[in-house]
Amino acid sequence: MFFKKRFITKLACVAIFSTIGIAAVKAQAPQTVQASTTSVAARSLGIDVASYQSADLSAHARSGAKFAVVKVSEGTGYRNPKASGQVASARRQNMMPMGYHFATFSASTSAAKREANYAIASAKAVGLNPGSYLACDYESGDGNNINMGKNPTANAIIAFMKKVKDAGYKPLLYASSSVLRNNINTNKVVNAFPNSLWVASYAISGRIDNPNFNYFPSMNGVSIWQFTDNWRGLNVDGNINVLPLSSSGNAVSQAPKKNTGKARVLKHNAYVYDKNGKRKKHKVLKKNHSVTVHGKKTIHGKKYYKIGKNKYIKAANLY
Template identity: 55%
Template sequence: MQQSSKKILSILACASMLVTASVTITNNSFSAKQTQTVKAATVAPRSYGVDVSAYQSSSVSSSAKFAIVKVSEGTSYRNPKAKAQIASAKANGMMPMAYHFALFGANSTQAVAEAKYAVASAKAYGLTSGSYIACDWETGDGNNVNGGKSASAKAIIAFMKQIKASGYKPLLYSGASLLNNNINTSAVTAAFPNSLWVSSYATMGRIDTPNFNYFPSMNGVIIWQFTDNWRGLNIDGNISLLPLTTSSSSTAASSQAPSAGSVTAKKTVMTKSKIYNSEGVFTGRYATTYKTYNIYGGAVMINYTSYYRVGSNSYIKLANIDGVKRVLKSSTTIFNNKGVTTSTSPVASGTTVVTYGGQRTINGVKAYRVNKNRYMAASAF
């Protein structure tokens, strides 16, 4: 995040969805026009976002669905490009958010002063109340990260409480290592559930799509920054794990998700799926493949895994409904459950494809489901 002190951590690019040759793929083109219809007040789980500072352009024109703009640092620095970057995000249909680079370390009094400065900066640059403001707490520019886990968490919570009291939604950004070793993170998430924006990279260098095998296992994560060089653009990439919402009347981080008692969507289960309870324990029941279920509230995290609630104390893994994005390493055809090719032409290498469920064997070939009775060879990914 901080250009002068990159960590081995995260980014993610957003993709426009279309259906081609009976398979859902993502369009990798970078166009501002693609985001014109995005409702900036709501961003769905598994959406891509970027974060920017004075090191990036004033124009935030990507296919991401949210942009997190650095507005301030300490109590004396403001990003001179923030106003233009927030305006550009709005113009391109993206949800604008803000972050403040913390210098308060474990000092709660200084944390409150910095939070007030962050809010004043965000307001001056056009970020409306009810939007997210993240505390970027990491090494660099003199921020002391060795003040003790409890004292550091206390100061961070003081910052976040001031953000909330000012009418904004607080988040905490940091690297996975600092969250695990330098902050009493459980105290932060107890005060502000689902408020973590964590940075953790599978590797340095270009990353186009996140590899969830490298997702840092911790509760309370709402955004994952998975690269500092998304698609070779030298810009941080992020992915949302839970719904992102802005509201002028609701500022608590714990209220970010829709009401758990309301039906917010209808979604189709794309593969045989176990049904779990609220503690992540298998109930012995299965969801019917290709059946459409009511989704109550938004995505929820249970034991580091995203789920949708489909009934009373009944949860299905989000990946079995929304799928998992994978990139083709070689061109391949689409076939049905008999092994008969159904596509008129191969799907090109480099295409991002949504797959559902684990691998299955069809006529001796290991394959992923990519749509109803449509499969691709697993070896192509």
């Protein structure tokens, strides 16, 4: 998004080497998945659009986009005039439509609630029904002051997200990795709405066709990664979801039930071990694979995560 194009954190990362002896692992291409207007599998590609993009998303669908996040509103007085067409076009192209609202409430909880009400009304007006994802786009621009303190900012964002959830939508928080780390108490947001982050972080400026997970922004709670502002030369933001998304059923951003675990992504190929620390034969999970962890366990002085019945992986293998 970053339609003001003011800044974006460029991660200066080096290639991550495998812990099981592979010198270097090439970035894996996203999975080829069947398109759907109500759900997308993990590691699907998507776009986000605003009024400066076309209302016709057919070219993006042909290029492989499986979901489209449409700007619906900003503040309490702007509604994207192309949003209805973009949402309808996404559905015609068998893409899952989602929405976002550009926040201008800074760290005011009362203003955040007013903007949430406007975002909800705008989403309904453009054809984005309850049950859909509706993100709070939090960045500098149009009077939004991101330097009001981490806790007040988090409180305002949570107030916005609660309104969105109460209206039947699935709340997300969009921001750059820099803003999430430096301007928001992001842990507080994630505790209230697990797996609700949509984070922007670009490996390089300019065109990127597929995400390189060596540059994945390492933080808890990420569902979607925006990895470029020029996807496949279409001059549109490119995204990939690291967790499955669905506009029906329970929102991924809602608090999980007890003992359901937390989704994490592997940063290395990983062996699977039993409760005694013995490696299971022929059990290797691939880099960038999503696993559900159920707490830590120390085995022979080393930290492991439980990922299933008598199945553990080393903690160092996870983002």
